[in-house]
Amino acid sequence: MFAVRTLLRALVITLAVAAPATAQILLSGSAVPAETDLSPEQEQRLLGEYWKIAKLYKSDPLKTVSTFSAWTRDRLGKVQSIQFQPQKPLPEYIKGEAEWAPETLRLAAMLHSDLALAAYQKHNVPEFEFQQGLADGWLTLADNRLSAPGSLRARWIITIGRMLLASGDAGIAERILNRANERIGNDPAILLALGTVKETQASRFVADLPGGKLDDPVFAAKPRDSALTAAQAALEKAVKLQPSLTEAKVRLAHVYAMKGDDARAYSVATEVLAAKPNAAFKYLASLIAGGVLERSRQLDAAARAYVDAIGAMPDGQSAYLALANIFHRSGQAAEASAVVERLFGRGAVGTNADPWWTYPLGLDLSMDKQFEEYRNAVRK
Amino acid sequence: MLSANKRVRVSLVAAVVATIVALATPRAQQAPPRFTGSTDAILVDVGVSRAGVAVEGLTAADFVVKDSGVAQTVQLVSAGGFPVSLLLAFDASASVRGLPLEHLKTAAKAAIATLRPTDEAALMTFSHSVLLRSGWTTSRENLTKAIDSVTGTGLTALNDAAFAALALAPKPGTRRLILFFTDGDDTSSWTSAAALVQAARRTEAVVYNVALDSSRNSGAAISRMLETRRKPGDTTQADVEKWMTAEPTLYRGAALTLLTLETGGESLRATETAKLTATFTDVVSRFSRRYVLAFTPSGVPATGWHPIEVEVKGGGDVNARRGYTR
Numbered sequence: 014m015f016a017v018r019t020l021l022r023a024l025v026i027t028l029a030v031a032a033p034a035t036a037q038i039l040l041s042g043s044a045v046p047a048e049t050d051l052s053p054e055q056e057q058r059l060l061g062e063y064w065k066i067a068k069l070y071k072s073d074p075l076k077t078v079s080t081f082s083a084w085t086r087d088r089l090g091k092v093q094s095i096q097f098q099p100q101k102p103l104p105e106y107i108k109g110e111a112e113w114a115p116e117t118l119r120l121a122a123m124l125h126s127d128l129a130l131a132a133y134q135k136h137n138v139p140e141f142e143f144q145q146g147l148a149d150g151w152l153t154l155a156d157n158r159l160s161a162p163g164s165l166r167a168r169w170i171i172t173i174g175r176m177l178l179a180s181g182d183a184g185i186a187e188r189i190l191n192r193a194n195e196r197i198g199n200d201p202a203i204l205l206a207l208g209t210v211k212e213t214q215a216s217r218f219v220a221d222l223p224g225g226k227l228d229d230p231v232f233a234a235k236p237r238d239s240a241l242t243a244a245q246a247a248l249e250k251a252v253k254l255q256p257s258l259t260e261a262k263v264r265l266a267h268v269y270a271m272k273g274d275d276a277r278a279y280s281v282a283t284e285v286l287a288a289k290p291n292a293a294f295k296y297l298a299s300l301i302a303g304g305v306l307e308r309s310r311q312l313d314a315a316a317r318a319y320v321d322a323i324g325a326m327p328d329g330q331s332a333y334l335a336l337a338n339i340f341h342r343s344g345q346a347a348e349a350s351a352v353v354e355r356l357f358g359r360g361a362v363g364t365n366a367d368p369w370w371t372y373p374l375g376l377d378l379s380m381d382k383q384f385e386e387y388r389n390a391v392r393k
Numbered sequence: 394m395l396s397a398n399k400r401v402r403v404s405l406v407a408a409v410v411a412t413i414v415a416l417a418t419p420r421a422q423q424a425p426p427r428f429t430g431s432t433d434a435i436l437v438d439v440g441v442s443r444a445g446v447a448v449e450g451l452t453a454a455d456f457v458v459k460d461s462g463v464a465q466t467v468q469l470v471s472a473g474g475f476p477v478s479l480l481l482a483f484d485a486s487a488s489v490r491g492l493p494l495e496h497l498k499t500a501a502k503a504a505i506a507t508l509r510p511t512d513e514a515a516l517m518t519f520s521h522s523v524l525l526r527s528g529w530t531t532s533r534e535n536l537t538k539a540i541d542s543v544t545g546t547g548l549t550a551l552n553d554a555a556f557a558a559l560a561l562a563p564k565p566g567t568r569r570l571i572l573f574f575t576d577g578d579d580t581s582s583w584t585s586a587a588a589l590v591q592a593a594r595r596t597e598a599v600v601y602n603v604a605l606d607s608s609r610n611s612g613a614a615i616s617r618m619l620e621t622r623r624k625p626g627d628t629t630q631a632d633v634e635k636w637m638t639a640e641p642t643l644y645r646g647a648a649l650t651l652l653t654l655e656t657g658g659e660s661l662r663a664t665e666t667a668k669l670t671a672t673f674t675d676v677v678s679r680f681s682r683r684y685v686l687a688f689t690p691s692g693v694p695a696t697g698w699h700p701i702e703v704e705v706k707g708g709g710d711v712n713a714r715r716g717y718t719r
Contacts, residue, residue: 219578220636220643230636233643271642300583330522331583334553337560338584341592344718350562357525357557369583370521370548 053107056095061110063092068117070124071392078127086143089125093150118155119165119391122148126169130384133176138185145173145189153196162200165387167193171206172383178210179374183217186210194247201255206375208247208261212268213373215240244268259290260376266301279305286321293368293376295325296332300369303335312339328359328366433689435460436470438568438599438657440683440712441705447682448709458688459702465688475685477512477570478529478563479504479677480598482554483543484575485518490545493666497574500669501540504572505533507677513564516540519554520547521581529564551575552582552589552648559589559596569598570680571658572673576605578646585641586648590634593655594698595718599683600658601676602649605666630654657714683712695719 051059070077081089096111103109112118129144152166160166170193177186190207197203218240220233245268251261262285269278278301285298303318316339322332333356340349364370364378371378437458441448453469481501483489489497505514516526516539527539555573563569579586593600634651637644653660659679663672686703693699696719703713
């Protein structure tokens with residue numbers, strides 16, 4: 014949508030001009046430039062104060078979040094930067110106040126995750142990125158700076174990325190997931206999420222009008238093709254790491270189709286169908302296979318694929334319209350109209366009626382539930 | 394299409410397909426309107442204007458119609474003799490929520506109010522889903538209720554909605570007007586822009602597209618380019634069509650404008666949603682002042698794509714569908 018794109022562009026410009034340096038530096042594991050130089054004693058006092066409150070997240074998360082929402086960025090950033098510095102001996106007269114227990118660090122991470130989500134709801138993206146960076150920092154320390162695929166950190170970042178994608182902020186999602194992919198290598202779920210973001214960016218891309226003139230497809234397609242290549246690389250790697258990852262295969266088939274590689278698209282789609290996937294993936298794989306068959310003018314086979322899709326998802330609008338188009342292009346206008354009327358007769362509006370509707374947003378939109386699971390896990 | 398279809402038909406042996414079709418209402422199976430002169434007659438809905446003002450009072454002798462470059466003998470069929478089937482197809486995605494949607498509803502009611510009692514209308518809305526809020530009816534009360542029920546939510550399945558609008562058969566013997574309104578690009582359709590333009594070539598519907606002048610998306614920019622460069626020898630439209638076929642998603646923003654050009658409709662712009670009422674009633678008014686020409690093709694190939702050229706002696710801007718497929 015126009016509004017979303019404009020907003021996103023504005024955010025990208027804002028972030029480029031006034032990047033939340035604290036969060037970005039923290040993510041890289043180095044120290045934040047301090048606005049105020051604290052003595053070692055003052056630093057430890059600040060840590061003590063922070064952790065005393067942060068630990069209360071276990072018993073009273075709402076109050077804890079409320080308390081920290083009043084803390085300045087400088088204070089919060091300073092706390093984490095102190096702990097992120099390489100550990101060195103403190104002067105003997107200072108009692109160490111840092112927390113290193115993984116369960117406590119994860120507790121703090123979810124606390125800042127909540128603050129990040131609250132900021133995002135208020136469209137405060139710089140604050141969201143700052144708090145998200147803090148949460149990621151604590152999760153990194155909880156994993157002793159070496160997070161594994163499937164870890165809480167990995168799963169939490171994926172949920173953050175998917176939430177951003179579903180909210181129209183694909184650019185920020187891409188940045189966060191790319192960073193996660195660099196730091197937590199070989200996680201098929203991160204690769205799937207990253208591939209999804211790149212695929213959606215590619216499918217949303219429209220030709221620009223440089224200098225008020227239409228760009229030739231050869232040039233206009235370059236940014237789109239670049240996104241597709243990145244999507245393909247991420248999804249192929251995800252499938253290689255986890256061959257049972259059906260969604261990655263479905264998306265890979267679609268990416269191949271978008272790149273015009275119909276042979277590989279059809280091969281992967283039929284591979285998905287042969288494995289008897291769930292209804293949503295059967296629907297999507299059938300649609301993709303049908304599209305490939307239609308392009309090669311195998312209209313009967315394409316129609317059967319669309320009928321299979323309707324069989325999997327009886328309210329699947331995209332499949333009805335694809336089937337109607339087959340009739341229409343074959344000169345069977347009355348049949349096409351009948352299919353459309355049949356679709357309208359069902360009157361399906363819920364977002365679950367057609368997986369294609371949520372496909373560009375990442376399919377699984379249960380992010381609230383996932384965040385709740387992470388909260389509950391760390392508070393046990 | 395009016396003419397018999399001689400292309401390869403989909404045999405579709407699957408019983409499920411038959412079930413899907415059989416479960417639909419039988420209305421769609423009815424014959425399309427035909428000119429009485431011949432079962433192979435082609436009807437062409439033509440709008441003529443000079444300096445933006447509709448030209449009325451023309452006769453058949455004022456028109457020159459060529460089919461595949463071959464001049465045809467045309468008859469003028471009284472446009473007023475045909476009831477109008479007006480399909481209102483509105484963007485009801487999240488972006489139109491609030492005051493714009495209220496303006497849209499007011500405009501829709503005003504458009505319906507300008508129809509004659511014998512004219513019918515239907516209401517389709519689209520967000521991620523395409524919904525037929527009201528099927529074809531002459532009941533203004535039912536249409537008003539349907540308009541009042543519209544709420545804004547979700548993404549924009551523009552191409553899906555446009556295809557559904559083209560495919561949905563109206564009552565036979567009517568002139569079909571599709572009035573489209575959207576404020577953005579397609580974001581969630583399965584139907585490609587290229588498939589949509591091809592579908593437009595197979596229908597007799599006339600598409601009028603109303604867009605907001607404030608739209609600054611790529612689609613709006615391409616559309617403006619197509620609308621303003623319709624001079625002889627200009628290849629912009631042909632280029633976009635060619636590229637759209639090669640790249641189904643890249644140039645999708647031009648789909649609706651191409652739809653209006655293919656069907657002989659017009660693209661109109663409203664500077665703000667508060668002015669939609671004037672724009673919508675203007676569309677119905679323009680449509681009522683068009684001409685319906687009929688000819689039985691002669692000296693042309695029996696099958697395939699038939700480009701149509703319509704000119705008015707004495708000059709004028711002509712809007713007519715660009716051809717038909719047999």
